[in-house]
Amino acid sequence: MSSTGVEVHGSDLFDEHDQKLMQRIKSQSELNSDASLEERVLERFDRFLAKLESRIEDFEKYFTDSAYKSNQTHYTFFEALKSIKGAVIQNQQRSLHAFGQILDRYYGSLLDEKKEYDSTDMYEKISTGLQFLDEKIDLFEKTFNIPLSPQEHLGKLKEKLYNFDKAVAAGSKRLLHFYELPFQWRENKYIIYGYRFNSGHLSALKSVFQLHNETANIWTHIFGSLLLLYIMLKHYPATEIYARSSFGDKLVTNCFFLASIKCLMSSVVWHTYDCISQLKLRKRFACIDYTGITVLITASIITTEHIALKEFPAAELGFISFSTIAGIVGVLFTWSEFFDKPESRPVRILFFISLSALGVAAFCSSAVLKGLEYSLHLYAPLLKSFVWYLTGVQFYGTLVPERWRNDVIVDKLDICDEAISELEKSDKLDEYLNKTPDETPMRKSWFSMWWVDYVFSSHHIWHIFVLLGVLGHYSAILEMFSLVN
Secondary structure: OOOOOOOOOOHHHOOHHHHHHHHHHHHOOOOOOOOOHHHHHHHHHHHHHHHHHHHHHHHHHHOOOHHHHOOHHHHHHHHHHHHHHHHHHHOOOOOHHHHHHHHHHHHHHHHHOOOOOOHHHHHHHHHHHHHHHHHHHHHHHHHOOOOOOHHHHHHHHHHHOOOHHHHHHHHOOOOEOHHHOOHHHOOOOOOOOOEOOEOOHHHHHHHHHOOOOOHHHHHHHHHHHHHHHHHHHHHHHHOHHHHHOOHHHHHHHHHHHHHHHHHHHHHHHHHHHOOEOOHHHHHHHHHHHHHHHHHHHHHHHHHHHHHHHOOOHHHHHHHHHHHHHHHHHHHHHHOOOHHHOHHHHHHHHHHHHHHHOOHHHHHHHHHHHHOHHHHHHHHOOHHHHHHHHHHHHHHHHHOOOHHHOOOEEOOOOOOOHHHHHHHHHOOOHHHHHOOOOEEOOOOOOHHHOHHHHOOOOHHHHHHHHHHHHHHHHHHHHHHHHHHHO
């Protein structure tokens, strides 16, 4: 007898539908020992809790009617959801142990029916229970016509495209194509093949030394970081500029090197772990990448402010302080959920360009204090760096050259919430979920650009130009130091 007065331990208390549903879920279980069961179950657990939090209040309204309480199966289900709400959500005990106890209390006999679980099978048992309750929620909403808000409806459509377990099972054995990825992992619709989808950190880390569609992005910046480390430790200290530089000159220059290496290695971390199957963790890795870019831009601006205004300490301190504050605010902005969305690509480009434009203020001050001709001459070496960065941004923003590939027919559908709603309106959601790449007769031709999945995609080219931009900036500040010293 439960605390609510509902007996929950006999299989006769569960209707035929519950028993069939549980048997089907058990037979379809895709959990296996080849992947990290704990991480996969925790990911599913987080998704279930988010879904329950958004629906539990509506369920409580419907269960105020005594007619529903007279149905033992429905009432047991509702009591289980209330217990999860109280013990797990409200008390913020987001532990599998607390959830497992609730499962045993309300559905223990049903879970153990026809299948024995030992301690090593506990994650599979919890995963089965999660899927069972998840499908029960969907069934209850459908049976009693519980209305959904537009946002909740969109969430359900996304869940339908969240083919997580299928992707993890396939990803543990091979590389995936674009349409096999859960919708939230899809970013560039022009990159079709070579995707990893790993459930664990170790699998992602090992993939650094494997061939896939991020290999070029990872190694471009690993080699770039090693090159910059060599320049910082060997080349720069051997220059005449270094010998004549003050402590402050060396400090801002070495901060620039460290920021550059941080930027490149942050990118390496992101491209290594963008395949991770935990969505929240994946988003954090993306933010690490954006933070690296923000820090590099800020450090680059500070080097020019220091050089241009070193004869005016008060002005220099003011500009460097403002740039530092702007950089910190920028870092906070890059960690927002909105910033990481695929449709926010133009926003990201505009943000980074706007942050870079802060350097114009120091140029204007230099022009007032030292004269326009002098300032133009001083800042001229930076043009080579600007050219590299802006050229790279063009590739990044336009998705060239992969948008010109003709080995497959690329979707016209953009990756955004509106696209999901459009698929549902046109009754093509299920079709899209099972879509495969539509290859053309040009598939094997070099000129079809099938190779952009692996090398010289827009992002790979962007990486190359970022490294050239960093080297160009280093060359420029050496020339600028030679002018002011």
